[in-house]
Amino acid sequence: MVNLPLGYTNIHKYAQDVIAFMHEPLSVQITGGIHVNDAFIYDAWKKLPSEWTTWWESLPSPQDAQKDLINSLRIEPEARRHDLHGRPDSISRWLERIRNLSLNREQLVLSEDIPHVEVPDILASRMVTKKLAEVRAGARYINHICKTRNITRVVDIGSGQGYLSLTLAAVCGLRVLAIDGSEKQIQGSRTAAQQAGLVENDNVTHLTRFVTGTDGLGKEIALWARGERCLLTGLHACGSLSEHMIRLSTTVSCITHLAVVGCCYNHINPASTENPKGFPISSFMRTNELNLSTSALITGCQAPTNWIHNPDSIFARKHWYRAVLEKLLHDKKLVQEGNQRPVWGIRNGDLKSFTAYTSRALSSLKLKIGKDVTEQEIAEYEERYKHRVAETAVLWTLSVLLCRVVESVIALDRLFYLQEAGMEEVDVLPIFDYKESPRNLMIVASKKESNGTGR
Numbered sequence: 001m002v003n004l005p006l007g008y009t010n011i012h013k014y015a016q017d018v019i020a021f022m023h024e025p026l027s028v029q030i031t032g033g034i035h036v037n038d039a040f041i042y043d044a045w046k047k048l049p050s051e052w053t054t055w056w057e058s059l060p061s062p063q064d065a066q067k068d069l070i071n072s073l074r075i076e077p078e079a080r081r082h083d084l085h086g087r088p089d090s091i092s093r094w095l096e097r098i099r100n101l102s103l104n105r106e107q108l109v110l111s112e113d114i115p116h117v118e119v120p121d122i123l124a125s126r127m128v129t130k131k132l133a134e135v136r137a138g139a140r141y142i143n144h145i146c147k148t149r150n151i152t153r154v155v156d157i158g159s160g161q162g163y164l165s166l167t168l169a170a171v172c173g174l175r176v177l178a179i180d181g182s183e184k185q186i187q188g189s190r191t192a193a194q195q196a197g198l199v200e201n202d203n204v205t206h207l208t209r210f211v212t213g214t215d216g217l218g219k220e221i222a223l224w225a226r227g228e229r230c231l232l233t234g235l236h237a238c239g240s241l242s243e244h245m246i247r248l249s250t251t252v253s254c255i256t257h258l259a260v261v262g263c264c265y266n267h268i269n270p271a272s273t274e275n276p277k278g279f280p281i282s283s284f285m286r287t288n289e290l291n292l293s294t295s296a297l298i299t300g301c302q303a304p305t306n307w308i309h310n311p312d313s314i315f316a317r318k319h320w321y322r323a324v325l326e327k328l329l330h331d332k333k334l335v336q337e338g339n340q341r342p343v344w345g346i347r348n349g350d351l352k353s354f355t356a357y358t359s360r361a362l363s364s365l366k367l368k369i370g371k372d373v374t375e376q377e378i379a380e381y382e383e384r385y386k387h388r389v390a391e392t393a394v395l396w397t398l399s400v401l402l403c404r405v406v407e408s409v410i411a412l413d414r415l416f417y418l419q420e421a422g423m424e425e426v427d428v429l430p431i432f433d434y435k436e437s438p439r440n441l442m443i444v445a446s447k448k449e450s451n452g453t454g455r
């Protein structure tokens, strides 16, 4: 049963409240309705509640507001002790709603009866600490499901360098089909498998395949499985890949269990006439007319509580530079709406001053200082907006504040799809430590079995 936020007992009621919250004008504005880059063009600051902006303007520095907002995402009661004194109640209530609408992210503690998976040195030495922790936690859970449900095979899609695949094959004795769209990743995994003494096409089978849907792949998986039961997994299956895997788990009969962790929500393809199977995938979200823009989905990739706070960082000014420059380009009609822009290639050195930043951006846009924009105009815009640095700082923080609510919506959509397809034991488990691995929500499910065995 899904661990719902405090105060909720009905998942559909919870989902409806989340959708309603995401559709509120304030949520739409801060998750991309007005991008921070366009803050001065559309006067984003003035569109926020005036009680809030007045208070933020009264603080000695924008960093105080930023720290307070980010701290507000923490759910531990002691975190409330650090709430800024004098904060208007209306802000506090709104922040509380964000907390109350987010799925729990505290790492799942498995019972000590469940065996740990010790990754052999030959495999562990290839992994960074974060990856090793993810593989240990993921493999432990997957191995437990496999051993208790009579599953002998695992299909790992988006297997990358094979960190999880090879651990499951080498330590847990599972037969693994490792699938990845990148030949380079598959080659790396093959080499590591050899070094670990794993036999290709026995312990592990590698397949280079970029998955864009379910067509054809189900048959290949069934052929490889030889009638044995499989668990389908993927650690950090990017964008819509998680959705393809969810569909595969419901349609391929040898796949009896699913355990997938998503990431890179910016790569999710939204539903459209050309892509009717796009996001959202569940009937529930579609019936309730969930509408999240790509910018809102990008918000789901953020984890501001993990940011290292450095008020002196030159990056702190980046958003202000960009917003002032966008205003200048807009006022001078130098950039056409909707035109694809080249990458600006801003380097750290360009962040030292607004002039340096502007010079780099203009040259990337093939615009000339002296001809398209004068040095005097650049200086004038810097002067005109210099007292509004705090606006972009706070707007940027607001733009990532709904990260966990957005991620909850994505998880709920996937969950509902699986339930609607008749899957059982559908759940969302915070499998990793959020502080190390913020994309820590594993969607799990099992297929209903007609004879009731093996579960």
Ligand SMILES: C[S@@+](CC[C@H](N)C(=O)[O-])C[C@H]1O[C@@H](n2cnc3c(N)ncnc32)[C@H](O)[C@@H]1O
Pocket (backbone or CB within 6 Å): 131, 157, 158, 159, 160, 161, 162, 163, 164, 179, 180, 181, 182, 185, 209, 210, 211, 212, 234, 235, 236, 237, 238, 241, 263
């Ligand atoms: C974030 S990495 C995760 C790799 C691995 N699961 C891990 O945890 O180390 C995502 C992997 O998925 C692969 N990938 C992304 N989209 C894919 C697709 N549509 N089909 C197949 N592989 C894909 C990438 O090549 C990459 O190796």
